[in-house]
Amino acid sequence: MSGLLLLIPVAVCLGILALVAFMWALRSGQYEDLEGAGHRILDDDKDKPRPD
Amino acid sequence: MTCCAPGAESFAVQDASGIETDEEALLALSRKLGDGTRQLEFAVPDAHCASCIRSIETALDAMPQVESARVNLSRRRVRVAFDPARGSVAEIAPAIVASGYHTHVVDPDAETDGDPVLRELVKALAVAGFAAGNIMLFSVSVWSGAEGATRDLFHWISALIAVPAIAYAGRPFFRSAWRALRVGRTNMDVPISIGVVLAALLSLFETLRSGEHAYFDASTTLLFFLLIGRTLDHLMRERARSAVTNLARLAPRGAVQVLADGRREYVALNDIAPGMELELKAGERVPVDATVLSGASELDYAIVTGETRPLQVGPGSTVMAGANNLSGTLTIRCDKPSNESFLARMAAMMEAAEGAKSSYRRIADRAAAVYAPAVHTLAILTFLGWGILSGDWHAAILNAVAVLIITCPCALALAVPIVHVVAAGRLFEGGVLMKDGVALERAAQVDGVAFDKTGTLTYGTPRLVRSRTDSDEAMRAAAALAARSTHPLSRALAAALPATPGFAGETTELPGFGIEGRIGTTVWRLGNARWDGIDAEHEGEGSQVWISRDGQPMGFFEFADEPRADAAAAIAALGAAGLPVSILSGDRRETVAALAARLGVADFEAALLPEDKVAAIHRRGRVMMVGDGINDAPALRAAHVSMAPSSAADIGRSAADFVFTGEKLAAVPFVLGTARRAAAIVRQNLALAIGYNFIAVPLAISGHVTPLIAAVAMSGSSIVVVVNALRLRLGDARPVAARPPALQPSGVSP
Numbered sequence: 001m002s003g004l005l006l007l008i009p010v011a012v013c014l015g016i017l018a019l020v021a022f023m024w025a026l027r028s029g030q031y032e033d034l035e036g037a038g039h040r041i042l043d044d045d046k047d048k049p050r051p052d
Numbered sequence: 053m054t055c056c057a058p059g060a061e062s063f064a065v066q067d068a069s070g071i072e073t074d075e076e077a078l079l080a081l082s083r084k085l086g087d088g089t090r091q092l093e094f095a096v097p098d099a100h101c102a103s104c105i106r107s108i109e110t111a112l113d114a115m116p117q118v119e120s121a122r123v124n125l126s127r128r129r130v131r132v133a134f135d136p137a138r139g140s141v142a143e144i145a146p147a148i149v150a151s152g153y154h155t156h157v158v159d160p161d162a163e164t165d166g167d168p169v170l171r172e173l174v175k176a177l178a179v180a181g182f183a184a185g186n187i188m189l190f191s192v193s194v195w196s197g198a199e200g201a202t203r204d205l206f207h208w209i210s211a212l213i214a215v216p217a218i219a220y221a222g223r224p225f226f227r228s229a230w231r232a233l234r235v236g237r238t239n240m241d242v243p244i245s246i247g248v249v250l251a252a253l254l255s256l257f258e259t260l261r262s263g264e265h266a267y268f269d270a271s272t273t274l275l276f277f278l279l280i281g282r283t284l285d286h287l288m289r290e291r292a293r294s295a296v297t298n299l300a301r302l303a304p305r306g307a308v309q310v311l312a313d314g315r316r317e318y319v320a321l322n323d324i325a326p327g328m329e330l331e332l333k334a335g336e337r338v339p340v341d342a343t344v345l346s347g348a349s350e351l352d353y354a355i356v357t358g359e360t361r362p363l364q365v366g367p368g369s370t371v372m373a374g375a376n377n378l379s380g381t382l383t384i385r386c387d388k389p390s391n392e393s394f395l396a397r398m399a400a401m402m403e404a405a406e407g408a409k410s411s412y413r414r415i416a417d418r419a420a421a422v423y424a425p426a427v428h429t430l431a432i433l434t435f436l437g438w439g440i441l442s443g444d445w446h447a448a449i450l451n452a453v454a455v456l457i458i459t460c461p462c463a464l465a466l467a468v469p470i471v472h473v474v475a476a477g478r479l480f481e482g483g484v485l486m487k488d489g490v491a492l493e494r495a496a497q498v499d500g501v502a503f504d505k506t507g508t509l510t511y512g513t514p515r516l517v518r519s520r521t522d523s524d525e526a527m528r529a530a531a532a533l534a535a536r537s538t539h540p541l542s543r544a545l546a547a548a549l550p551a552t553p554g555f556a557g558e559t560t561e562l563p564g565f566g567i568e569g570r571i572g573t574t575v576w577r578l579g580n581a582r583w584d585g586i587d588a589e590h591e592g593e594g595s596q597v598w599i600s601r602d603g604q605p606m607g608f609f610e611f612a613d614e615p616r617a618d619a620a621a622a623i624a625a626l627g628a629a630g631l632p633v634s635i636l637s638g639d640r641r642e643t644v645a646a647l648a649a650r651l652g653v654a655d656f657e658a659a660l661l662p663e664d665k666v667a668a669i670h671r672r673g674r675v676m677m678v679g680d681g682i683n684d685a686p687a688l689r690a691a692h693v694s695m696a697p698s699s700a701a702d703i704g705r706s707a708a709d710f711v712f713t714g715e716k717l718a719a720v721p722f723v724l725g726t727a728r729r730a731a732a733i734v735r736q737n738l739a740l741a742i743g744y745n746f747i748a749v750p751l752a753i754s755g756h757v758t759p760l761i762a763a764v765a766m767s768g769s770s771i772v773v774v775v776n777a778l779r780l781r782l783g784d785a786r787p788v789a790a791r792p793p794a795l796q797p798s799g800v801s802p
Binding site: 004008011012015016018019022023026031032033034035036039040042043 | 101102103105106123124125126127171174175178179182185186189202205209213
């Protein structure tokens with residue numbers, strides 16, 4: 001039982017962390033162009049993030 | 053990298069004109085970003101690889117006026133932020149063309165930037181997925197035997213996660229259900245919302261009194277599955293919409309006004325008032341109904357009325373909005389404001405024509421109208437039955453809610469949209485864009501197909517059909533002269549004849565007549581018979597162009613609007629599928645009769661006005677209308693379902709339910725065949741979803757449903773429905789061009 005008291009908060013917190021990370025990625029426009037993102041890694045001329 | 057280096061020079065001429073190079077029009081279209089910067093989106097339909105991105109972005113970043121340029125490969129667009137103070141915006145499109153890509157500016161209304169609906173759906177999906185996953189962990193522990201305080205703890209944590217998650221992720225369904233209920237209707241979201249909310253409330257109640265069963269897992273998983281279906285459905289529609297807007301360049305939203313003192317000024321379409329004098333260059337479309345004041349030219353009415361032969365106009369002629377000015381510059385006086393012009397009248401007629409179709413109810417809504425009351429009655433009966441027979445009202449509530457949960461139409465709500473999504477994907481691969489899933493349902497019901505002639509059954513552009521020249525020299529001269537001109541007939545000639553090194557002399561083009569070239573003292577003329585001094589009787593259907601040397605006729609070329617290569621095959625395929633074909637055309641009777649005879653179509657009507665086309669459609673009942681012109685738009689809207697080629701007029705393309713890219717009419721039987729198969733699979737899915745209820749509902753009524761059974765039954769039935777829908781991808785490959793939509797800018801839009 002005492003194990004659960006520690007593990008459950010850890011598990012839920014990790015889940016929430018993943019959710020927050022996803023929301024952040026969504027908000028910062030990382031899902032706007034999935035096809036282009038795949039191709040851009042092949043382009044080594046520009047390795048700066050895009051200006052916002 | 054050479055993987056995507058299309059011959060830039062070949063379409064440089066075509067793209068470096070029109071609205072893309074009109075600075076004032078572009079500025080009017082652009083969006084303000086603040087501190088003087090503005091933003092425009094350009095479509096780049098051919099961009100498809102890493103080096104495409106690089107060449108476009110590098111070319112644009114090098115320009116002083118461009119602040120930033122970003123290619124979006126999924127949408128085939130490039131978004132450019134620019135500072136008009138540091139350079140002309142009109143140079144941007146030519147720069148993209150110079151880097152090797154077709155381009156045209158995108159209507160800012162069609163920009164899909166940060167689609168708010170999609171964002172909401174994806175966020176809801178993420179929250180529901182998180183909740184469903186975590187709660188399922190606790191549920192598995194409960195099912196595998198957690199008891200007493202541990203079970204209560206797990207239920208409490210589940211409740212903590214589930215209640216906010218349902219409140220957040222369920223909003224799309226609650227809103228839609230509320231909207232339907234408020235007007236006294238019911239849709240599939242009503243039983244969904246009631247099921248989810250009641251399941252959550254009952255589980256809360258059970259948790260409070262340390263009960264054995266909580267359905268938090270079922271309600272969040274349900275939302276998760278349904279959101280997947282809804283998000284896919286939305287993505288499908290967005291993809292079609294953005295692909296359709298990528299298809300063609302934007303029509304100018306204004307015209308150049310000639311002021312009294314001779315100055316020229318750009319006016320927006322809505323500000324054009326009767327009496328204004330406007331300048332219309334070759335290649336531009338007539339913006340409003342007007343009268344010609346000066347100049348001579350030929351107007352192409354193919355997309356307006358279906359008339360294939362260009363019309364000669366001079367001072368005094370009246371011209372209709374949407375017609376394409378082929379050869380000379382005209383000065384015209386506006387007769388009617390844009391909202392009373394031909395185009396606007398067509399738009400009004402479209403709205404009126406839609407009445408019949410809007411009464412169509414989707415299969416899912418029809419199913420919901422029967423399903424929701426049945427399920428709710430069943431739940432109430434269960435409640436009363438248990439309460440009265442056993443006297444245990446607590447068990448009665450539990451079992452009634454179990455009925456609602458188990459019948460919550462997860463599979464039923466997925467049954468239809470998932471088929472539409474799969475069908476849309478298949479159509480997309482075959483070069484057809486579907487705007488809405490409902491169109492697919494209607495397409496499966498049609499019992500006839502009506503075609504427009506010009507631009508639909510035919511290519512809509514002249515092609516060389518017959519020629520006679522006295523010498524190779526004349527042939528070469530004709531080809532060389534034609535290459536110098538932008539007149540449609542010259543282009544068709546240049547395309548049909550072998551390429552030449554170019555005309556070795558001075559050339560001058562005379563609007564309405566032709567093109568003249570001098571080599572030394574020899575004068576070659578390529579143009580109409582009258583100008584070439586030939587008194588030729590004009591036999592046959594097509595337009596003739598003559599080549600002469602020093603006034604001596606050396607030969608002629610005849611052009612006609614040819615039927616599409618597979619028109620006869622497509623019509624035969626439709627006939628074989630039991631769908632009678634008819635032709636509804638605005639063109640002259642003889643022309644239509646000749647084509648109908650050639651294609652083996654007995655049922656045709658000619659010389660139809662737009663309102664006649666609507667009437668002809670109504671007479672024929674449930675037909676699919678295939679058309680491209682402005683005059684077809686009301687008929688496209690009036691028909692049970694409609695389809696347009698990508699070369700169609702803007703208004704026609706937006707009226708049509710399906711848009712096919714590529715030149716093949718095989719797209720029509722392809723769409724109808726896919727629609728029929730999809731309808732069959734939808735019926736199977738509905739049967740599966742309802743069949744599942746026949747097994748699960750008795751269990752629920754008799755009180756044997758536990759949360760475990762509910763979770764398994766619901767997921768199982770959803771997966772069966774999705775897998776069945778995927779069968780649509782099987783079977784013989786697409787009959788249309790094996791190429792995904794080419795999305796070429798058509799350059800045709802009124």
